Amino acid sequence: MAATAILITTDHDFMQRGAFPAMEAFTIHTGRAVPLRRSDVDTDQIIPSEWLKRIERTGFGAGLFSEWRADESFVLNDPAYDGASILVAGPDFGTGSSREHAVWALQDYGFRAVISSRFADIFRGNALGNGLLPVELPAETVETLQAAAEQDPTGEITVDLVAREVRGAGLVASFELDDFTRWRLLEGLDDVGLTLRNEELITVFEATRAAWLPSVA
Amino acid sequence: MGRTLAEKVWDAHVVRRADGEPDLLYIDLHLVHEVTSPQAFEALRLAGRPVRSPDLTVATEDHNVPTTNTLAPIADPISAAQVEALRKNCAEFGVRLYPMNDPGQGIVHVVGPQLGLSQPGMTIVCGDSHTSTHGAFGALAFGIGTSQVEHVLATQTLPQGRPKTMAVTVDGDLPAGVTAKDLILAIIARIGTGGGAGHVIEYRGAAIRGLSMEGRMTVCNMSIEAGARAGMIAPDDTTFDYLAGRAHAATGPAWDEAVAYWRTLASDDDAGYDREVVIDAAGLSPYVTWGTNPGQAAPLGSRIPVPADYADPAARASFERALTYMGLTAGTPLSEVAVDTVFIGSCTNGRLSDLRAAADVLRGRQVADGVRALVVPGSMQVKAEAEAEGLDELFRAAGAEWRSAGCSMCLGMNPDTLSPGERSASTSNRNFEGRQGPGGRTHLVSPAVAAATAVTGRLTAPAQL
Numbered sequence: 001m002a003a004t005a006i007l008i009t010t011d012h013d014f015m016q017r018g019a020f021p022a023m024e025a026f027t028i029h030t031g032r033a034v035p036l037r038r039s040d041v042d043t044d045q046i047i048p049s050e051w052l053k054r055i056e057r058t059g060f061g062a063g064l065f066s067e068w069r070a071d072e073s074f075v076l077n078d079p080a081y082d083g084a085s086i087l088v089a090g091p092d093f094g095t096g097s098s099r100e101h102a103v104w105a106l107q108d109y110g111f112r113a114v115i116s117s118r119f120a121d122i123f124r125g126n127a128l129g130n131g132l133l134p135v136e137l138p139a140e141t142v143e144t145l146q147a148a149a150e151q152d153p154t155g156e157i158t159v160d161l162v163a164r165e166v167r168g169a170g171l172v173a174s175f176e177l178d179d180f181t182r183w184r185l186l187e188g189l190d191d192v193g194l195t196l197r198n199e200e201l202i203t204v205f206e207a208t209r210a211a212w213l214p215s216v217a
Numbered sequence: 218m219g220r221t222l223a224e225k226v227w228d229a230h231v232v233r234r235a236d237g238e239p240d241l242l243y244i245d246l247h248l249v250h251e252v253t254s255p256q257a258f259e260a261l262r263l264a265g266r267p268v269r270s271p272d273l274t275v276a277t278e279d280h281n282v283p284t285t286n287t288l289a290p291i292a293d294p295i296s297a298a299q300v301e302a303l304r305k306n307c308a309e310f311g312v313r314l315y316p317m318n319d320p321g322q323g324i325v326h327v328v329g330p331q332l333g334l335s336q337p338g339m340t341i342v343c344g345d346s347h348t349s350t351h352g353a354f355g356a357l358a359f360g361i362g363t364s365q366v367e368h369v370l371a372t373q374t375l376p377q378g379r380p381k382t383m384a385v386t387v388d389g390d391l392p393a394g395v396t397a398k399d400l401i402l403a404i405i406a407r408i409g410t411g412g413g414a415g416h417v418i419e420y421r422g423a424a425i426r427g428l429s430m431e432g433r434m435t436v437c438n439m440s441i442e443a444g445a446r447a448g449m450i451a452p453d454d455t456t457f458d459y460l461a462g463r464a465h466a467a468t469g470p471a472w473d474e475a476v477a478y479w480r481t482l483a484s485d486d487d488a489g490y491d492r493e494v495v496i497d498a499a500g501l502s503p504y505v506t507w508g509t510n511p512g513q514a515a516p517l518g519s520r521i522p523v524p525a526d527y528a529d530p531a532a533r534a535s536f537e538r539a540l541t542y543m544g545l546t547a548g549t550p551l552s553e554v555a556v557d558t559v560f561i562g563s564c565t566n567g568r569l570s571d572l573r574a575a576a577d578v579l580r581g582r583q584v585a586d587g588v589r590a591l592v593v594p595g596s597m598q599v600k601a602e603a604e605a606e607g608l609d610e611l612f613r614a615a616g617a618e619w620r621s622a623g624c625s626m627c628l629g630m631n632p633d634t635l636s637p638g639e640r641s642a643s644t645s646n647r648n649f650e651g652r653q654g655p656g657g658r659t660h661l662v663s664p665a666v667a668a669a670t671a672v673t674g675r676l677t678a679p680a681q682l
Binding site: 199 | 333362
């Protein structure tokens with residue numbers, strides 16, 4: 001499966017235009033789904049801490065769910081789901097550690113979107129910052145998608161960020177994502193570039209900070 | 218309508234607000250460690266960007282470092298390379314670093330408070346979910362991912378959607394023998410691992426006011442285990458007394474000015490919360506976890522649940538899976554669960570008062586035969602203070618190991634790990650599968666329960682000794 005490379009440009013023309021592409025844009029993705037019928041999938045399971053010692057941003061796919069993959073009955077070991085790109089998981093996905101490596105591992109393995117009825121906040125922020133789309137749908141819709149993927153692993157579903165809906169398994173389900181985040185994902189814009197458009201506001205704010213605030217200078 | 222503590226701190230840090238966009242928040246303190254920063258520094262390097270505010274950035278080595286034989290090179294080459302990368306990055310970008318063996322080194326969430334860097338009303342971030350610890354000071358403190366670490370290094374700001382607010386009010390006084398750790402485990406058991414999702418929790422009420430700063434840090438530390446974006450406690454005289462005289466606290470008229478501001482931060486009487494939970498402290502007792510997430514906790518005097526306790530099929534499946542992983546039987550009294558290892562330390566319970574609490578239980582007693590007990594101070598300063606009180610000798614005499622500072626057995630990133638199937642009573646914060654080493658089985662407990670458990674070899678409250 002192709003790794004999702006994180007592109008970091010040194011093109012200063014781009015930066016002067018205010019934003020530069022640092023992640024793969026997400027518009028509409030159609031792919032096969034893997035049902036992961038577990039709740040509270042914490043980031044220690046997504047990528048065990050032993051993998052966090054790496055100083056690179058790529059190559060984490062081999063560590064994805066590595067403890068669970070040691071069990072041959074684990075769903076990702078089922079050849080029927082090879083090449084699937086949408087993970088359909090139980091509630092409270094991505095709890096625990098702030099490790100962005102969890103997102104990098106999912107992307108490096110080939111996932112473009114994760115569907116769950118609830119995501120942990122830090123994981124969700126990390127995913128949105130990297131172009132891995134966290135799609136929140138009602139638990140019963142997630143259940144329907146899981147059942148469909150179990151019944152027919154070859155069935156495709158479409159995650160459409162433009163229309164903010166998931167289509168497939170005989171259903172069309174809308175999901176919510178704020179306009180700003182959606183625009184950022186559609187354009188593949190990274191936050192640093194966007195923030196630096198407002199650098200003068202940061203400088204103005206800095207001048208107002210109280211003198212007693214701690215500093216290690 | 219009035220504003221809550223969280224709203225006041227938030228509003229005081231908005232650099233830019235625009236309709237339909239997240240607020241751009243100024244960050245007063247950025248704590249850095251070796252695990253979640255290398256890719257962020259590399260991105261700065263590739264983009265040719267400096268660290269905007271090295272004076273507001275502090276780094277320490279904690280996750281990877283061994284806690285024995287610390288003067289020798291780190292044996293694991295991958296850990297050594299990551300620690301070396303942090304040193305190189307801090308030198309190149311001008312960031313203050315507390316390296317291994319430095320008297321200021323320690324777990325990032327122990328170091329910030331002990332230096333007086335964590336103060337009321339500040340925004341504090343770190344590439345670590347337990348950054349919520351610093352909310353004990355009335356700071357808005359939260360964990361971030363590596364891309365956000367890069368963002369803060371480059372801009373000293375972070376775009377953030379405004380969180381919802383949640384009040385957890387703990388009325389009454391904690392009964393004797395019930396600690397801050399028991400309280401937060403009980404809160405998470407009550408509201409669940411997703412109970413605080415999208416919210417900043419403010420802990421309020423008499424029982425919270427009665428906690429020491431270190432107890433408050435323990436409570437706020439585990440806010441993330443309830444899914445909360447942050448946990449906060451309004452600053453009061455306990456907070457100011459803790460801060461006064463610390464290395465980075467203001468002095469003289471500047472201190473008075475700071476305290477006057479800090480006193481304005483408490484939530485207004487007419488402030489509203491999006492969600493409120495009330496807990497009666499009098500009904501609490503020592504809590505321990507039996508499962509594989511921090512919400513799977515129960516009073517130590519009770520039994521492991523049974524399937525009939527779960528109406529929701531997903532919750533029952535999670536329960537059954539947890540029991541299988543933990544090698545436990547439904548309905549077993551928790552006090553009958555035997556452990557192999559006891560770990561006392563971590564950013565949750567690695568401070569001086571935690572070590573004192575464990576020492577009080579172990580004084581004149583012995584660690585049970587066949588039980589391994591590790592005591593790992595949260596920082597080199599905590600280590601020095603504990604040694605000045607003779608706690609190191611007390612722990613050694615009781616048969617426990619006395620270590621150097623680091624994250625140690627809280628997570629399996631350094632030589633301190635559990636073996637497959639090995640069971641621990643641990644004062645850390647996560648009982649996830651494999652958290653303390655592949656196949657390891659973790660029961661989260663308070664320092665006092667950890668020490669009593671070391672004595673008997675099974676989950677035990679000090680009152681039972």
